Amino acid sequence: EEVAVELVVDYLGVSQGQAQSHVRSCRGSYYKLEWLYDLFVQHRAASNWAYATRAYLLMLVGSTIFADKIFTLVEARYLLLFTDLDGCLGYSWGAAALVTLYRYLGDASMYSCK
Numbered sequence: 001e002e003v004a005v006e007l008v009v010d011y012l013g014v015s016q017g018q019a020q021s022h023v024r025s026c027r028g029s030y031y032k033l034e035w036l037y038d039l040f041v042q043h044r045a046a047s048n049w050a051y052a053t054r055a056y057l058l059m060l061v062g063s064t065i066f067a068d069k070i071f072t073l074v075e076a077r078y079l080l081l082f083t084d085l086d087g088c089l090g091y092s093w094g095a096a097a098l099v100t101l102y103r104y105l106g107d108a109s110m111y112s113c114k
Contacts, residue, residue: 004029004076011079012039012058013051023076030073033059054082065097068104 005019008031014022022035036059043052061081062074082088107113 001029004031007076007079011051011054011083013043013048014039026073029076031058031062031076031079033063033072033074036062036074050085053085054079057082057088065093066100 001023004023005016008014008019008023009016022031023029026032036055040052040055040059043049043055058074058079061078063071066075066078081091
């Protein structure tokens with residue numbers, strides 16, 4: 001949780017207190033998609049383009065490529081993908097989507113999965 005707070009403070013421009021309360025409310029190192037959208041709107045209005053871009057990309061990736069059964073939360077570790085915005089062009093997003101899909105299909109095929 002401490003790392004999730006540090007990441008959101010450094011890369012999304014959120015205050016320390018707001019970040020701590022949000023991460024605690026998510027009960028883990030997650031961010032809510034709705035909260036990320038609100039950050040995107042705030043930073044876009046303030047012309048903080050790097051923060052707005054990171055919030056949008058994290059929201060997009062968390063709701064499409066790396067979506068899980070919860071579908072309302074994004075893992076904080078995915079924010080590390082967007083520390084260098086210019087480097088994102090070199091990522092193989094299709095391969096990442098397939099790896100994630102196959103992992104979730106493997107989990108879903110377990111007898112105990114609900």
